[in-house]
Amino acid sequence: FFFELLLAPIPPGHRMTRHNGWSQVCQFEHSSIPISKWASDKTGMQVVAIEIERPMVDGYLAIATEASCDDGCPHTLEHLIFMGSEDFPVKGMLDQLANRSFAQGTNAWTDTDHTCYTISTAGKEGFLRMLPTYVDHILYPNLTEAAFITEVHHITEKGESQGVVYCEMQSRENTPMIKGSREVQQHLWKGTNYVWETGGIMKDIRALDNDTIKKYHASYYRPNNLCVIVTGKVSPAELMDALEPMEAKIMGKGGLPELLSVPQPWQTPVPPLQESVHRCIEFPAEDEEEGALFMIAWRGPRWMDLQTRVELACLMQYLTESAVSPIRKAMVDCENPVANSVYTSLEQYSVTAAELTFDGIKTVNLGVIETQLLGVLE
Template sequence: MAEEKYIGYEFKEETGINEIDSKGEVLIHKKSGARIVLVNNNDDNKVFSIAFKTPPEDSTGLPHILEHSVLCGSRKFPSKEPFVELAKGSLNTFLNAMTFPDKTMYPVASRNEKDFFNLMDVYLDAVFFPNIYKYPEIFKQEGWHYEIVDSDHPRLEISGVVYNEMKGAYSTPEELLMRKVQETLYPNTPYAHDSGGDPEKIPELTYERFIKFHKRYYHPSNAYIYAYGNINKSKFLDFIDREYLSNFDREYIKSDIPLQNPLGSLREYEFLYPISKGESELDKTYFSLNFSIGTATDPVLTMAFSIIEYLLLETPASPLKNALIKEGIGKDVFGVFESSLLQPHFSIVIKNSNGDKKTMFKKVVFDTLNNLVKNGIDKKLIEASINIFEFKLREADYRGLPKGLVYHIKMMESWLYDSDPFIHLRYDSHLI
């Protein structure tokens, strides 16, 4: 009887998610193969999102350029800038699109039901029926093109929305560092490539490959559709079936992401980043030690390392941060636990240092960690860190972002890899 709950859909699961006072439902659209999760509760700030698994094949920024381009008009909404018009005229509480290392997401949120369905309509039409097929100039505008600059001394320069955006990103040392961390930790996987785009590689992308990527990955069989809040479920499911999903037949889309085998030993890499002409190189060095940590589908491990990163590097009493600062290796220390990949990574970073401090940096990190393993960590610091982490989870204050959006991002850390979409939302048992 459960399988017939929604016409056109295979009903897979219904479960309570007590931590966020919600009920979760997992469905598959029978004709197209689209995956759907409904998170039902009394929150009137409704969230819709459609995501696609988009592992990059190189560093031309294809997933990023496509994310921009599909929002430049579509079959039902031919305006060149529907995104801008929505931002001005909609009652949305969130409106954006995001390119991650292995997925692309299109989320919207609104408290008004009519507005919510309109936003959803615009986004679904954009991803499935974009104007990129009719107007190749969209690719040039959002990706890259040549333009003549300086009328007095004309010359050709490369420009483009994503190209210019990534030139800025690649001039920021911390952003560039994190890109290189991913590239070197996972050299035999799609994570070795920059989904956002390396400015040196972006001009290698052709319109033909751009279109091929859309045809391959922007299909319901490769889609993850999410709705959150006090949604009229039947109306929602009927709408996406009638208007979009029923137009497609199920396909097999090869988008699997392989695991990176262990590298075997500590490897060292050195990269350069730009500074201003005439600027001193003194105190401009960054060091990082980086570790691949299990898989994102292990909720206990990912939660533990989120707490460990905070405990070691973010509090006034953090033992690793204090040890590095005490030795005068650099002016600042921070940690990163990146869990939005199949294989998360943990990074210890020191900034405003100098090249001759590399050996000391490694020694202090490993000596401190070995000492903590041998003698233990202050129990009060552990308890305080867990309590703070738990408070943040229960408070669910995400600095203006809709809660439902943050929950979706967390869900994708398991759902994208064919695991239970709710494991990262069920945290009570992990904190006992």
């Protein structure tokens, strides 16, 4: 909820604080916790320091990633980053170094509008040692053909498709929840790049090649598109000093002028939703009489409209959170329920969206559930 301030432009008359080639973008306190954001004058890399008094130091290295098709480039890169880098060209080296820095390995996730790499260490010393190594893996991975074959996709001697990414998506692509969510995404965000499956779909992963992934990495994995967010007992100056070796490496490869020639992602405005859409999606199931899903979604306020977003989140929680919530009381926890459960989700893009999902529905109830829901809401 405080990231609006982190993204805010520098106010007029703000006296700029500097440290070793970094400029402070903003600084404030939240619940007595100092928070500051810094940007490198040389490379455009950003650092957010949230100075919490706690023994653990958590790092979130976030890259804004935007897909333009369903080939899964954001997801494949999430896997390939851990296969070695220019300075550490060995698979698994990153996790070995993390364990020596009192961290239980590293992790990552791919979302629709960003990819984030994480690490958590006991104390700041190990974290500061790991930080430049982690950034080297993110900005300068090896992306070898051998890594692509094992991690993304290959054909076995039996003619079967294999690969870590491919098998991961194969296990979920045709599940009811994914099929329904994808259909909602296609219509709710029509005309934007929010419609694409960043994890990839099987037919497009099969057509993907390593050169395409390299081009995608060059487009998005740039220092001026990287934000290092750190929570724990570590100062901004210590973070920026730890990143100095990477700053020097980046400058040796061209620096900021070359980076600024590539446009930043997610610059296209989201067009308004033109009409309501109803779709019925069939999926394979063992029981044809039960286990159906019903999903309904609405566009919400813009992400920067904090007050309305909080109001919407409170409303969705009020409607579904407990047995006495209006929707659950009328449709789930009642004498003749139309579903086994109901839950909500909020999509936090540049424009938000709210979604309700009913699970465990008998197929005979699919024709009445929308009418009942709208009756409760009215």
